[in-house]
Amino acid sequence: MDSVRSDTAPVPQALKILVAGGFGAGKTTLVGAVSEIAPLRTEEVLTTAGVGTDDTTGVATKTTTTVAMDFGRITINPSLVLYLFGTPGQNRFWFLWDELATGALGAVVLADTRRLADSFAAIDYFEQRNTPFVIAVNCFDNDQRYTAEQVREALDVDGHVPVLLTDARDRMSVKNVLITLVEHVLTMVRSSVPA
Amino acid sequence: MSTDPLDGVEEGPAWWDHEAGPVVRPYMVTGGRVRPTTVDFDLITYLVATATLAADTPSPEHQAILALTQEPRAVAEVASRVDLPLGVVRVLLCDLLSDGLISRYDPPATDHLPNVETLQAVIHGLRAL
Numbered sequence: 001m002d003s004v005r006s007d008t009a010p011v012p013q014a015l016k017i018l019v020a021g022g023f024g025a026g027k028t029t030l031v032g033a034v035s036e037i038a039p040l041r042t043e044e045v046l047t048t049a050g051v052g053t054d055d056t057t058g059v060a061t062k063t064t065t066t067v068a069m070d071f072g073r074i075t076i077n078p079s080l081v082l083y084l085f086g087t088p089g090q091n092r093f094w095f096l097w098d099e100l101a102t103g104a105l106g107a108v109v110l111a112d113t114r115r116l117a118d119s120f121a122a123i124d125y126f127e128q129r130n131t132p133f134v135i136a137v138n139c140f141d142n143d144q145r146y147t148a149e150q151v152r153e154a155l156d157v158d159g160h161v162p163v164l165l166t167d168a169r170d171r172m173s174v175k176n177v178l179i180t181l182v183e184h185v186l187t188m189v190r191s192s193v194p195a
Numbered sequence: 196m197s198t199d200p201l202d203g204v205e206e207g208p209a210w211w212d213h214e215a216g217p218v219v220r221p222y223m224v225t226g227g228r229v230r231p232t233t234v235d236f237d238l239i240t241y242l243v244a245t246a247t248l249a250a251d252t253p254s255p256e257h258q259a260i261l262a263l264t265q266e267p268r269a270v271a272e273v274a275s276r277v278d279l280p281l282g283v284v285r286v287l288l289c290d291l292l293s294d295g296l297i298s299r300y301d302p303p304a305t306d307h308l309p310n311v312e313t314l315q316a317v318i319h320g321l322r323a324l
């Protein structure tokens with residue numbers, strides 16, 4: 001059972017990469033720069049305790065809030081597809097991060113040099129989960145007031161974590177960020193002792 | 196100018212979460228069923244319909260999912276394209292699974308990074324973009 005019908009396309013292996021960072025750091029822009037589809041939006045529902053009453057039935061209803069997550073897709077080859085998920089920017093949606101980070105290949109943390117502190121939470125999160133990540137410094141002004149090394153120092157990340165300057169709007173630049181991430185993961189996989 | 200006495204009275208979904216969007220009540224579609232947000236169907240779990248549309252397919256939403264998954268599709272794509280919240284889509288997917296109308300293909304175990312060959316293929320593919 002569960003065999004794929006012969007007239008159906010084979011099911012590819014799917015991988016996911018998270019794109020994290022503060023509000024306005026350029027997450028959706030980065031996803032859109034490399035995705036083969038316009039970024040799609042999926043929504044998760046936060047169900048809160050019943051507030052209010054449905055007028056027609058008198059039955060208490062649940063009030064829910066939706067949280068949007070943007071994502072894009074890159075078909076690597078017919079059997080391998082990469083999904084990029086922008087994480088919700090607010091800390092109160094941490095539980096969604098857990099769901100997103102489960103099984104993720106790695107993460108890109110977008111840092112905006114005007115608001116470096118906005119990326120602290122994401123860095124802490126991936127460090128604690130041992131999720132491989134790179135820091136992409138989104139150069140909004142193009143005047144490159146900081147070097148990657150200065151940002152690394154300011155963020156106080158481990159020496160082995162790649163830090164690179166990027167432009168989230170630029171496809172080649174984003175491509176380079178993703179390649180750096182996957183190479184970083186490769187290094188980690190190679191250096192881990194096989195069980 | 197309207198003289199409707201209800202003008203100015205709040206009706207409809209007036210709540211708006213500035214990050215998230217409108218506050219909605221999506222559970223009409225699932226008949227009020229709510230599932231806890233377990234990581235049951237991963238966002239990148241692939242789904243493939245094992246049947247074409249049947250006359251007795253439970254609802255338009257179930258039908259829409261079956262139509263979409265005639266080709267393999269990830270859960271996130273299905274949710275986005277049928278324009279329903281993930282929690283709702285997961286409930287509908289459970290229905291379709293238990294009716295034997297759909298197959299699921301889960302990503303590899305969560306605590307394993309992909310193998311070297313897979314990672315090299317990804318790097319190669321990204322370079323070729």
Ligand SMILES: Nc1nc2c(ncn2[C@@H]2O[C@H](COP(=O)(O)OP(=O)(O)O)[C@@H](O)[C@H]2O)c(=O)[nH]1
Nearest residue numbers: 023024025026027028029138139140167168169
């Ligand atoms: N100058 C510049 N603007 C950018 C860059 N990346 C994003 N933006 C702009 O910054 C704003 C916020 O970006 P968005 O991707 O929506 O941020 P998100 O909240 O992290 O998803 C948008 O108006 C983008 O056009 C960048 O690298 N340089």
Ligand SMILES: [Mg+2]
Nearest residue numbers: 027028070086
């Ligand atoms: Mg965004």
